[in-house]
Amino acid sequence: MMVEETKKEDHFLQLKDITTTFGSIVALNNVNFSVKKGEVVCLIGPSGCGKSTLLRTANWLTPPDKGSVSLDGVLVGSESNKNMSLNEMKVLNGIRAKMGMVFQQFNVWPHLDALENVVRAQLVVAKRSRKEAEEKATKMLFDVGLGEKIHDWPDNLSGGQKQRLGIARALAMDPVLMLLDEPTSALDPELVSEVLNVLKRLANEGMTMIIVTHELGFASQVADRVAFMEDGKIIEEGPPNVILKSPKTQRLRLFLDKLNITSFTPS
Amino acid sequence: MKFDLSYTIDALPRLLEGATVTVQVALLGFLFSITLGTIIVLTRTTLNWRILNGIIAVYVSFIRGTPLMIQIFLVYYVLPVTGLNLGAFTSGILAITLNSAAFVSEILRGGLTSVPKGQFEAAKSLGVSGVALWGRVILPQTFIASIPPLVNEFTQVLKATALLSIITVVELLRVSQQIYSANYHPVEILSGAFIIYFLLCFFVSRGSVLLENHWRVRRA
Ligand SMILES: Nc1ncnc2c1ncn2[C@@H]1O[C@H](COP(=O)(O)OP(=O)(O)OP(=O)(O)O)[C@@H](O)[C@H]1O
Ligand SMILES: [Mg+2]
Numbered sequence: 001m002m003v004e005e006t007k008k009e010d011h012f013l014q015l016k017d018i019t020t021t022f023g024s025i026v027a028l029n030n031v032n033f034s035v036k037k038g039e040v041v042c043l044i045g046p047s048g049c050g051k052s053t054l055l056r057t058a059n060w061l062t063p064p065d066k067g068s069v070s071l072d073g074v075l076v077g078s079e080s081n082k083n084m085s086l087n088e089m090k091v092l093n094g095i096r097a098k099m100g101m102v103f104q105q106f107n108v109w110p111h112l113d114a115l116e117n118v119v120r121a122q123l124v125v126a127k128r129s130r131k132e133a134e135e136k137a138t139k140m141l142f143d144v145g146l147g148e149k150i151h152d153w154p155d156n157l158s159g160g161q162k163q164r165l166g167i168a169r170a171l172a173m174d175p176v177l178m179l180l181d182e183p184t185s186a187l188d189p190e191l192v193s194e195v196l197n198v199l200k201r202l203a204n205e206g207m208t209m210i211i212v213t214h215e216l217g218f219a220s221q222v223a224d225r226v227a228f229m230e231d232g233k234i235i236e237e238g239p240p241n242v243i244l245k246s247p248k249t250q251r252l253r254l255f256l257d258k259l260n261i262t263s264f265t266p267s
Numbered sequence: 268m269k270f271d272l273s274y275t276i277d278a279l280p281r282l283l284e285g286a287t288v289t290v291q292v293a294l295l296g297f298l299f300s301i302t303l304g305t306i307i308v309l310t311r312t313t314l315n316w317r318i319l320n321g322i323i324a325v326y327v328s329f330i331r332g333t334p335l336m337i338q339i340f341l342v343y344y345v346l347p348v349t350g351l352n353l354g355a356f357t358s359g360i361l362a363i364t365l366n367s368a369a370f371v372s373e374i375l376r377g378g379l380t381s382v383p384k385g386q387f388e389a390a391k392s393l394g395v396s397g398v399a400l401w402g403r404v405i406l407p408q409t410f411i412a413s414i415p416p417l418v419n420e421f422t423q424v425l426k427a428t429a430l431l432s433i434i435t436v437v438e439l440l441r442v443s444q445q446i447y448s449a450n451y452h453p454v455e456i457l458s459g460a461f462i463i464y465f466l467l468c469f470f471v472s473r474g475s476v477l478l479e480n481h482w483r484v485r486r487a
Contacts, residue, residue, distance in 0.1 A: 121393035
């Protein structure tokens with residue numbers, strides 16, 4: 001299942017000719033998007049422009065109508081394998097585990113305590129022993145600052161703590177790529193930094209990440225590249241100091257103006 | 268004729284024996300009904316075959332739209348015609364199961380809709396799918412969300428078992444009838460049965476509260 005031409009460094013993750021429609025809505029319009037190993041890309045754009053759909057294409061949660069995705073030269077999915085066999089599903093599950101996903105609404109499992117949230121997928125997908133999984137989970141929880149909360153229930157955690165639990169759960173699978181969909185949008189302002197600090201640490205450690213975010217200050221600090229989407233297309237992309245300071249397109253300029261009015265970012 | 272408590276007390280050992288059968292029938296019937304209800308909900312949502320869904324919908328509306336007593340008679344009298352001779356006890360459990368599963372499947376369907384889509388997505392994004400997705404992530408949450416109506420349904424089942432006396436299952440009510448048709452003291456004996464049924468349901472409901480607290484079910 002190797003796709004030779006995508007083996008290049010530049011195409012660690014490669015989304016090729018992706019078109020996704022929901023009825024009459026074109027969520028992604030023939031998008032080509034690649035991420036290098038170790039690169040941090042921030043996705044910005046107005047509501048409904050297709051940011052979430054793009055992320056969810058990467059791990060095949062939302063299979064596109066057309067196009068293919070590969071990770072490190074291995075095919076994740078293409079339009080031809082929409083009806084998967086059990087075996088193909090197993091392969092996809094293995095790949096998905098390597099792409100950690102973090103959600104705006106956290107989506108931690110409320111019926112399991114913090115430790116068990118991080119343990120479960122390790123047992124089922126990575127086939128680790130319980131002892132191994134618990135050791136790993138404990139370490140991951142300490143790493144995101146939840147060392148004291150190991151046996152707490154999600155209901156008793158703050159939003160920021162839930163999100164860090166979600167991040168620990170993904171990291172326990174030893175992902176090679178992280179997909180983060182507005183990880184701080186549902187948080188009270190004072191809790192945003194505790195999550196962003198974890199993400200900054202990950203970026204410094206060289207984790208490849210795609211982050212949908214409206215935190216432009218954060219984006220300019222951690223992103224190697226910022227991509228601006230509108231109407232299912234990537235309109236403009238480049239290094240943050242170029243994209244955010246001197247946008248080429250009128251649409252991006254308008255979008256940034258609007259963001260700067262609603263969320264004050266001194267620079 | 269005044270109320271003579273000694274008749275109730277004398278009957279107590281036999282009444283309790285009958286109550287044991289009542290509890291047995293209720294537990295077994297409910298266990299099977301939970302199993303069948305779960306299977307119904309799973310086929311409905313994961314297979315989603317139109318014909319199967321239609322059959323399930325017809326089954327549920329027939330069960331809900333007819334008296335349980337007729338359902339019990341039908342199972343008891345119709346099955347032997349087809350050559351299947353199950354006996355009163357098994358027929359009774361089967362009737363209870365078929366009846367209760369229709370309600371349980373509706374309860375679980377409601378519980379399932381309370382599980383956010385994000386719970387599925389989080390699992391899938393970690394590579395958890397199929398049996399593990401349902402068994403370890405979705406169904407546990409469905410059941411926890413359904414605890415109050417499920418416990419309520421169990422008390423319904425517990426009370427419904429009294430109807431099995433008409434097909435000669437020797438449960439609490441049948442035992443009571445046997446006793447008072449011999450000693451002609453129906454008030455004392457039925458009062459005893461009355462209290463026993465009440466205590467059973469009372470403790471089940473109390474258990475529900477404990478179960479809920481254990482799972483920290485969020486109340487709106
Ligand atoms: N499951 C779905 N069914 C129908 N339409 C959908 C579905 N998912 C997304 N869409 C539509 O596709 C378009 C792109 O949605 P998407 O969620 O990717 O936008 P977004 O950029 O993430 O927006 P937001 O900033 O609001 O999260 C929107 O018009 C949305 O309504
Ligand atoms: Mg979105």
